[in-house]
Amino acid sequence: MRVIHLSGHWISQSVHLVDDKMRGIEQAGGDKATIIDISGISNLDTAGAWLIERLRQRLAAKHVDVRLKGVHEAWLPLMEEVGNAVERTLDIPRTKSPFFFIAFLNVLGGAVISMFNDFKMAMHILGATIRGAQLKYGRGNGIPIAAIVTQMDRMGVGAIPIIVLMSTIVGAIIAQQGAFQLRYFGAEIFVVDLVGILVLRELGVLLTAIMIAGRSGSAITAEISSMKMREETDALTVIGLNPVGVLVFPRLVALVVILPLLTILSDLSALVGAAGVSWLYSNISPEAFISRLHDAVALNTYFAGLIKAPFMAMIIGILASVEGMKVGGSAESLGRRVTASVVKAIFVVIVVDGLFAMFYAAINF
Numbered sequence: 001m002r003v004i005h006l007s008g009h010w011i012s013q014s015v016h017l018v019d020d021k022m023r024g025i026e027q028a029g030g031d032k033a034t035i036i037d038i039s040g041i042s043n044l045d046t047a048g049a050w051l052i053e054r055l056r057q058r059l060a061a062k063h064v065d066v067r068l069k070g071v072h073e074a075w076l077p078l079m080e081e082v083g084n085a086v087e088r089t090l091d092i093p094r095t096k097s098p099f100f101f102i103a104f105l106n107v108l109g110g111a112v113i114s115m116f117n118d119f120k121m122a123m124h125i126l127g128a129t130i131r132g133a134q135l136k137y138g139r140g141n142g143i144p145i146a147a148i149v150t151q152m153d154r155m156g157v158g159a160i161p162i163i164v165l166m167s168t169i170v171g172a173i174i175a176q177q178g179a180f181q182l183r184y185f186g187a188e189i190f191v192v193d194l195v196g197i198l199v200l201r202e203l204g205v206l207l208t209a210i211m212i213a214g215r216s217g218s219a220i221t222a223e224i225s226s227m228k229m230r231e232e233t234d235a236l237t238v239i240g241l242n243p244v245g246v247l248v249f250p251r252l253v254a255l256v257v258i259l260p261l262l263t264i265l266s267d268l269s270a271l272v273g274a275a276g277v278s279w280l281y282s283n284i285s286p287e288a289f290i291s292r293l294h295d296a297v298a299l300n301t302y303f304a305g306l307i308k309a310p311f312m313a314m315i316i317g318i319l320a321s322v323e324g325m326k327v328g329g330s331a332e333s334l335g336r337r338v339t340a341s342v343v344k345a346i347f348v349v350i351v352v353d354g355l356f357a358m359f360y361a362a363i364n365f
Helices: 018-027 046-061 073-090 100-133 145-156 159-183 188-229 233-236 243-280 286-296 298-304 308-327 331-363
Strands: 004-008 033-044 065-067
Touching: 004 046, 004 298, 018 033, 018 046, 033 046, 033 286, 046 065, 046 073, 073 159, 100 243, 100 308, 145 159, 145 188, 145 243, 159 188, 159 233, 159 243, 188 298, 188 308, 188 331, 233 243, 243 298, 243 308, 298 331
Parallel strands: 004 033, 033 065
Antiparallel strands: none
C-alpha cells in the first residue's frame, strides 16, 4: 500500500508549484491500493481540490484502489462538487479527427448552406425594400423621408472629402503614368483618351463603390448588429414594426440615391487631377485637355459607368444588412460580421463590374 502525504497551502496562487509532480504520479500509476492523506493541508480552495480529485480519479481509472484520508468536515461539500466536475470532464470522449475528404465536404456543405441562407435573407430584404417603395406617404406606414435624408447626409455628404481626395490622386497617378509611357511614341495627347475612358467607364464608379463599401457598408453592419445585440430589433417586432422596413429600407434607399451622385463627383475629381498633371507634366493646357476629352469620350462612355452605380449600391446595402442581421451576442461576432460585410461587398462589387464589362462588350455598348 502506498500513502501520498499532501501538506501546505493548496490554493490557486500556489497549486502550479505541485501540478507537475501530481501529473507524474498520475502517469506512474503504482500500487493497487493508495491512500491520499490531506490532513496536513492548511488551506484548500477549488484549484487545490481540483488537483486532488483529478489525481484520485485518474488513479482510479487505472484500477488503483484510492481513498482520501484526513478530509476536514468543512471541505466535504467542496470536494464533492469538484469531484463531480472532474468526473464530467474526464468522461468526455475524445473526438477523432475526420478523414480529410470528409472534413472538406463538411466545410463545403456548411459554406453552401450559409450562402443559401444569406441569399434568402438578401431576397427578404430586397422584397421588403421594393414593397416599402410602393407605400404611400402617411403617418406610421409611409416612406420615411426624414430617415432617408438623414442617412443620405451621413453616407453621402460625409463621404465627399475622402471621395474627392482619393479620386483626384488616382486620376493624377493614371495621367502621370500614362503620359510617361506614351511619351516614347510621341502620343502624349492620348493620355486624355486613356484617363477619360478609364475613369468614366470603370474606375470612377468602382473606386467610389469600394470606398462606400468600406465606409458606409461597415457602418450599416455595425449599427444593425449593435441594435440586434441589444435586442432593439426584437423590440421593434414586439410593437408591430418590421425591422427591415425601419432599419434597412432608409439606408438602402439612401445608398441607391447617393452612390450615383458620388460617382459623378468622383469622375469630375479624377479628371481634374488628370488635367492638372497633364498640364504640369506633359504641357497639355486645360483647354486642350477639355477639347480632346470632348472628342474622345462619347456620351455612352459616361453612362456605361453611371448605370452600374445603383446596382452596386444595392449590393453594398443588402450585404451589409444581411451581415448585421447574422450577428451573435458577443463583441467578437460583431467584429467578424463587420469584416465579412466589407470583404464580401468589395468582392461582389468587383465581380459585378466585370459582369457589366462583359455585358457591354456583348452588346457593343
